[in-house]
Amino acid sequence: MKLQRLLGITMLLLSRKRVGAQELADRFEVSLRTIYRDIEAVNAAGIPIASYAGADGGYEIMDEFRIERQIVTFDDLTSIVTALKGMKSTLQDGQTDQLLTKINALMAKNEQHRIEEAGEQLLIGLSPWCRVEADKDKLAELRLAAKNRNVVWLTYSNSEGGTGERVVEPIGLAWKGSAWYLYAYCRLRQDCRTFKLSRIRELRRDMEVFPRRKERLEDLDDRWKWRHPETYITMVLRFHPRVRVRVEECFGSEQMTEAEDGALLVRAELPADNWLYGMLLSYGPDLCVLEPKSLADEISGQARRVFELYQ
Template identity: 30%
Template structure:
């Protein structure tokens, strides 16, 4: 455990430059006193580092000192090769860079880890895109990413779903997120931080003005909060549905995970035929109609009455269309 922590200290100092004892303690989730002892051990082992006191002080490695990758465990080496997604990297203009980095990593690994990495690449492949959907065209992704890197404001013509559909926005781009085969831009507009689908950007103008990112802004944390809020906002009501036990078992293949989970957790028997009563979240009557029609005759909406009537009307109209 301690050897792993000492290696982590070396890698942190190598990657970030000067760090205080408190910063190291926070990263490693140990006490400051433990960090002091670890630094003494590293110095005694001949690692060239020095500490500076004062407000701007901290620990640093002597310029030019680099650790070797032979300290990687088998699991760590495998994780690094699984982490590189060639599709998104190519979208960002980093496909060649990723391939070169993997070659350098492979060359630096000991023979036994290199063999494991080769086997891993032959047996595991990560494909982040969703089923039944083509990749979004993102001709302006490179310009957006460049603005993110250099903290440049951009003006975009954005196509949205509500009228007026084409709008002009001036944005401070904080970061991009790749989810389910689609790229999203997280940026601040005139009032607050919003999320924009990159494929809906029709044109980008990069401005000469720079902006300062908010202190402590965490893109991953913001994205998690955005997804939680998105689910709360779109699930505006619930529906009570009677369905067969067989359909409940296959529900994860037919609806989104949150709906299937709610059905499973709320299921209770309704009659002797083995059917169940479930309560599921719905976005709207219109959206729920399409989702529940997909379940066929093994599902019956009990409430709300507006949804039950809408499905009955749709089924009646379909029967008339297909009448012989």
Template identity: 30%
Template structure:
């Protein structure tokens, strides 16, 4: 589209200072004549573009013209240039064009800040994906996203945690990426609900629109919802003594265990700690994995359950 091309010309001239019509034509894959017509259009719109003749000539913006952002601080710059994971943008279908978005930002900010902005870009990269690529089914994401943008009701076939599937009509308010997992925030039966997009097996955008709740802020709702979910999680605490040789494993063995207390000691002494699990069975299986490097202090009845599981493993392999 011509409007996009005119904006790109402005950005290129802002970033590079001066370019010939031929250079612009090659960059934008159009003819020299098209560039000349575009320059006339920019001048008519009040953009101060001029052409310098001669060997070092070319098109430039008068007086280093910048479409500056007012009131920009260094913290603002850091926020602008700390882009989310490319995987998140790809899931949403937001692919980078020929000119990187950050190049456009560089063109728009005051010249005194450009060096700092480039430094942030070069020094920090955010990758919010997990080490192992997600295998979740995101076939419905595009349809869900359409309903979110258009504020239209959405009929979904949703699979619950127990595997049961049922159809429901929801009012989609927004999408949230947590790690590489997508959630739909929606209203159903006048209540806010969270749906894991990978469990949506079918989605149909209805023609009927809905009115978003006044003053609804997606980020604020999500933080509150997340905190309430954490508070509802069951907690099973176990006091143990841990051999120092396996302390590093403690933080990498399971994503479900939480170390809520650890008593410091000398390097050759056992370390007292309190571990928090979601359930007793999780604690039993976790502790068995550390063999003779973890002792149970409390609850005392947990010892017999760990011994029972260990014996069942021994009996199983003796019979093979």
């Protein structure tokens, strides 16, 4: 326990300019006398700690000292810190904070200032605009379930609006597009399934431990398309130029060409489901479905039903 505390004190001092004795005592839940002895022990180990008195007093490691790093460059550390801060924005665990502290300890004081400036130029946000706290709670519980191989009971709503109970064996979590997804083995379907986090109404982690399965998270990531090719359709869409930005964001510029009259033509392959219909309808009169006819009929039929609601 003492060794862990000494390492913790060293890491904290390496990542901070100056830390007071009382703050150290409070953080590690020991007395001031114990902190004084710990500082002496760290000094004796060859890490030079200077002591300053007064209102701004405290302990700090001398500027010329730093832990030597041989594997990663400053740019490597900048990328790692940026990614970790993105994880910290949505995952509720102390491990990310501890890792950031350790990485800061690998940098000299002047590099810590530089990495803060670099962090102001790039932000990775993995939290949605809303539902932040609710999703964080779910993520924390599901991460723990995947780590410990605990069975989870879900109340889940599908895209059709139906709600049911599922018992799943979590494999992992993935951030895709703009949402979190749970990859898990579903005992009801007797197969691996993907569950959108925002559709999980309730969840309960059971203490039952399931055996490790052969499926890996990276193997499941691209699994849906080749397992269910019949759900995908190839479509040709014509958009008004004024929605160019939205079209590029949704389909990507590589799938888009420009007609002679300025209209935007998109050829894409997506699953034919309610999500697709709703997305296409959101373009209103700025979209015309050219192919296939079945999709054009579906969109026109839904648009007609919306129109009839207001008659």
